[in-house]
Amino acid sequence: MVGITERSMSDIYDYIDKHPEREFVLKFSAMEIYNEAVRDLLRPDATQLRLLDDPEKGTVVEKLTEETLKDKGHLLELLAVCEAQRQIGETSMNEASSRSHQILRLTIESSAKQFMGRGNSSTLLACVNFVDLAGSERASQTQSAGMRLKEGSHINRSLLTLGKVIRQLSKGRNGHIPYRDSKLTRILQSSLGGNARTAIICTMSPAHCHIEQSRNTLLFANCAKNVVTDAKVNVVMSDKVLVKHLQREIARLENELKFHGSAYTSNHADALREKDELIKQLEEQLKELMGQKETVQSQLDNFRRVAIDENFDDHAIRQWVSILLLLHFIIKPYNDLLNDILIGFLLTGMCLKMLFLLLILTMLFMENKMV
Known part of the structure; x- marks a missing residue:
């Protein structure tokens, strides 16, 4: 059978599923108050736990087990453990009567x-x-004795204190409110009159023999309706959350820096390789130009020697230079075409120019001799 606790937990997990932009951490703890002793329902031993006053959290239960929930299935397992640990007993009115107050706490x-x-x-x-x-129990109706009578006495005393607290709160917050008269009201102090929203479900028996107890239950419920609480949003650990988010942001930026740094290094290496190839090409072109310069210089030196040997005057030399320059500018536009044509014959454009030059030089030389 699914009760209020299971349905409420299911609604909480549905809300979490609808808000993926937020991160949720759920912690679960459970205790019971049996004969005014607080026991941890998530531990197999029956060690009594102490109540302590915390200036920020209020009343806390010392050494109370708190489990971080993994999922809804984990929660149902813990609820089953709590039910198995809870104190129950048989009375004349109930075969499985709860002999303690149970408090299940979920921190979100x-x-x-x-x-x-x-x-x-x-x-x-x-x-x-x-x-x-x-x-609440009446010994005359439950026919309790011994341990059951003692349990009923503690139950009635704590419920009586709860009623006093509710009645005092319904009249206002003036005067003393006896929270510390019972461990139940002390633990629930923040829920009853603090920063909380509280819902109380009262159950009654329709039997005529329980009419007096039903009347007391209705009076209690009527007082509870008049209790006014001031619920506010609890915002905590802002600095810690800020540090946490800043650490995440730093880690993200470091990862981006590493990625872009590697990309930058790769691009830089490619650029360097391109520059090296360009420098190599320029060096080869420079080497080729230097070779051409040496060739031209050698040809010019040879021409000067021929001119000196043949006793050419300055006028004749200037004529030869003019003719050579004219031939150079005539042949230059067709140099690439001549190179392509003469590749099959293992000749270059320079070879063809040299042939033309030698032919003209020979003709001019012969003409000069004849004169």
């Missing part, structure tokens, strides 16, 4: 997954208490 922490500024990245904290109170 919610924070944004992405940093959205200091004001929007704080952690929201909520604490939900599911309380199952043991019913």
Whole structure:
């Protein structure tokens, strides 16, 4: 059978599924108050736990086990453990009567997954208490004796204190409120009159023999309706959350820097290789030009020697130079075409120019001799 606790937990997980932009951490703890002793329902031993006063959290249970929930299935397993650990007993009115008050506590922490500024990245904290109170008992009706009578006495005393607290709160907060008269009201102090929203479900028997107890239950419910609480959003650990988000941002930027750094290194290496190839090509072109310069210089020296040997005067030399320059400019536009044509014959454009030059020089030389 699915009860209020299971349905509420299911609604909480549905809400979490609908808000993937936030990160949720759920922590679960459970205790029972049996004969005014607080026991941990998630531990197999029956060690009594102490109540301590914390200036920030209020009343806390010392050494209470708190499990971080993995999923809804994990929660159902813990609920089954709590039910198995809870104190129950047989009375004349109930074969499985609850002999203790049970408190299941769910702490919910919610924070944004992405940093959205200091004001929007704080952690929201909520604490939900599911309380199952043991019913009041009359010894004459339950025919309790011995241990059952003692258990009923503690149950009635704690419920009486709860009623006093509710009545005092319904009249206002003036005067002393006896929270510390019972461990039940002391643990539930923040839920009853603090920063909380509290819902109380009262159950009654339709039997005429229980009419007096039903009347007391209705009076209690009527007082509870008049209790006014001031619920506010609990925003905590803003600085810690800020540090956490800044650490994530630093890690992200470091990863981006590493990625872009490797890309930059690769691009830089490619650019260097291109520059090296360009420099190599320029060096080869320079070497080729230097070779051509040496060739031209050698040809010019040979021409000068021929001119000196043949006793050419300055006028004749100037004529030869003019003729050579004219031939050079005539042949230059067709140099590439001549190179392509003469490749098959293992000749170059320079060879062809040399042939033309030698032919003209020979003709001019012969003409000069004849004169």
